[in-house]
Amino acid sequence: MKKRTIYSSVAATVIFLVLMIVTPTIPQSQAYHAFADQRSFFGIPNALDVISNFPFLIIGLIGLVLCYFPDDYFKFSLRGERLGWTCFFLGVMAVAFGSSYYHLHPDDARLVWDRLPMTIAFTSILALFVIERIDEHKGTYSIVPLLLAGLVSILYWRFFDDLRPYALVQFVPCIAIPLMAILLPPMYTHSTYWLWAAGFYLLAKVEEAADKPIYSWTNHIVSGHSIKHLCAAMVPVFLTLMLGKRTVQTERISLYKTWKRSRGKGSKEESFECTYSNVAVQETR
Template sequence: MRKRTVYAWLVALLCFLVLMIVTPSIPQSQEYHDFADHRTFLGIPNALNVISNFPFLVIGLVGLVLCYHGNYFRLSLQGELWGWTCFYVGVAAVAVGSSFYHLKPDDARLVWDRLPMTVAFTSIMAIFIIERIDERKGTVSIIPLVLAGIISIVYWRFFDDLRPYALVQFVPCIVIPLMAILLPPMYTHSTYWLWAAGSYLLAKVLEATDDVIYEWTRHIVSGHTLKHLVAAMVPVFLTFMLAKRSVEPERQSLLKTWRVSWTKFREGNSNTESYSYSYTNVQAVEPQ
């Protein structure tokens, strides 16, 4: 088993090196810092993009409190506690780092916006490994995955190449929904993972349509401001999941659950009423 783990890491490293060799570097565009909404309120520049980060602070602190106050989330594994702690610390730090960046957007400040996000992304991957694959492997992977995220930020800052950071950001967006669907869960309420993934995907769409939404709403709110609010729903959904879930007695993947539900639905629609008839012999009486 240990050899398989080593082989898996070596294959992943090899794939990463090949990708870095065959793909061109991706520099940070300076147009990224030019957001649609530049309005100042109460002396705060880019006010809505700054203030809209506040929900991250709230849900991050709430999550940390619930992790440790009477073990409200009923985290039975030490690795889970460490992983969710890293996640909620990253979420809370997003509020500080992103607000700092949006006060005066540039590359130097963008580091502090992206750094806590990578901590949240990578810790979520470790948590998923604990839940769906192996507790020990997931626990051991927390520090390497978080370090990989931090290194991707350092690499971008020094070499102006976003490829490692892009992998850290988008690989969990693909892998986690697939694992949530295909691998049997340890706990109930696994669909919250998909709601969280959907929220993040919507947030990226809003980010890409920053100017368009600002025009559609007649300069009321920009796509980037909405992106912050929708992205904050990711930890909200995961917090609801932690609060509601229990140990899954019969572990089966969401895909299998959906197949069973679909089969029952089809069988229910195809059922028709059946009638039974009985026939008796009646003796015919000939007329005289």
């Protein structure tokens, strides 16, 4: 197992270096800071983009409290889970402050404090998936290296104006987590909540890209970026609900196999319902 881990780490490093060599740099576009809704309310510039971050503070605080009180509410049973979820909920709480600070006066210097908390949340979630679905010891040991990788990706972008490492840190969990949620057998029930969370995050990215069109479609009532904050806040909401509802699986079966079984049963039931027997009809005179 140690050799496999070493080989995997070396392979991942080589792939990363090759990508850094063969792909062009991705500088931060200054047009990114020109959000659609720039209205001020009660003296707050870009008010809705600032205020819409408030749900992150609430759900992050609730999740953090429930990690420790009352009486181990989430009932963690694996090594490193409490640490991983603590980092995640701290990152979610920090998003409220970092993103609000950035949106008060959007520029590259403030964008660091917007992206850093999100990176903490992304990397924590990836480590938690390794803990539950692959190996709890490796997952626990990966928490700090993954957090450091996220920090390095932010610093690399800031000092070299290259978004490639940050994009990798952000989008690898977006691809890996739904795939692992479907293909790898979970230790706990309610795995579908991961897919709901991933769906809301994907919706948030679409709304972010459609910031100005949504602002126009809503007759300048709300922008895509403000709605994006609310949808992104649904990710920790679903994960908190999952933690509160889940129990240890008696039989570890992946979602893919569960769906496959359901389809198989449905097919059998359908074939049973559509099977008819010939009945002889006796003519009467």
